[in-house]
Amino acid sequence: MEGGGLKKGSPRREKDLFHVIHKVPSGDGPYVRAKHAQLVEKDPEAAIVWFWKAINAGDRVDSALKDMAVVMKQLDRTEEAIEAVKSFRRLCPRNAQESLDNVLIDLYKKCGKVDEQIVMLKHKLKKIYLGKVFNGKPTKTARSHGKKFQVSVRQETSRILGNLGWAYMQKSNFMAAEVVYRKAQMLDADANKALNLCQCLIKQARLQEASLVLEYVLQNKLPGSDDIKSRNRAQELSLEMELMQPASPDLPGLNFEDDFVEVLERVMNEWAPARSRRLPIFEEISQHRDQLAC
Numbered sequence: 001m002e003g004g005g006l007k008k009g010s011p012r013r014e015k016d017l018f019h020v021i022h023k024v025p026s027g028d029g030p031y032v033r034a035k036h037a038q039l040v041e042k043d044p045e046a047a048i049v050w051f052w053k054a055i056n057a058g059d060r061v062d063s064a065l066k067d068m069a070v071v072m073k074q075l076d077r078t079e080e081a082i083e084a085v086k087s088f089r090r091l092c093p094r095n096a097q098e099s100l101d102n103v104l105i106d107l108y109k110k111c112g113k114v115d116e117q118i119v120m121l122k123h124k125l126k127k128i129y130l131g132k133v134f135n136g137k138p139t140k141t142a143r144s145h146g147k148k149f150q151v152s153v154r155q156e157t158s159r160i161l162g163n164l165g166w167a168y169m170q171k172s173n174f175m176a177a178e179v180v181y182r183k184a185q186m187l188d189a190d191a192n193k194a195l196n197l198c199q200c201l202i203k204q205a206r207l208q209e210a211s212l213v214l215e216y217v218l219q220n221k222l223p224g225s226d227d228i229k230s231r232n233r234a235q236e237l238s239l240e241m242e243l244m245q246p247a248s249p250d251l252p253g254l255n256f257e258d259d260f261v262e263v264l265e266r267v268m269n270e271w272a273p274a275r276s277r278r279l280p281i282f283e284e285i286s287q288h289r290d291q292l293a294c
Helices: 011-022 030-039 044-057 061-074 078-091 094-110 114-129 153-170 174-188 191-203 207-218 228-244 260-271 280-287 289-293
Strands: 139-144 147-152
Touching (some): 061 078, 153 191, 174 191, 207 228
16 A cells, blocks of 8 residues: 555554454553453453542543443442542533533442432433533433434433432332423323333322323333333233222122121022021121221
């Protein structure tokens, strides 16, 4: 090849391909060494040591802090990760604070700190209200399963509300969770939030409303309704509602509480028609009918 092109198999080309394949940044600083230990050597403990060195050396502090928190979470060192983020986020630029908030929320969720999670989610909602998200831009680029996509402020608000609703559910505050999920669905409806809303209504014994919400998923009217996990959960919630429905009386037209004595008499008469119409035991039962009804 003429000019300054790289020959096939040249050391520089192989080095570039190595960085692309392993998603390791180029260079030789502590942050790069940390990523090499994390992604290539698969040595998380060594990676944490190098991430600390990167933070102390001021080498891509925001990336080092976030990546270190992820590795610590994988090693069940979540509490340590929380303290690290809280202590060193002040060294990170302003445009990194939003992603650090997300890291903290994820860590709080991991270790069951629901109250702290709720505080952070409300803080993010306040920032949205004040127009301080996405660094002033209408959308941001997000990643999921290795793919990039654009997220609007409306979608982000709905996502945060959904997370807040889930946190309220963990505290069994189903009324608050219901309110939050309804608002989230108004902004960006999907099957997952609908199923959570349905569960909130079931927990409040509002089965008719829950059934209406569930129908939207069962009839594939919401994004994500055809996902196998959503379908399975919808079936589980449907079964749960069926089990909660009041049982139909065995004898039509009779209320079990009001006509308890009469039901017993009828059954006993069928078993022993030749005996007296009213047995003495039922005389005693009838005297305590109000207690039985309770």
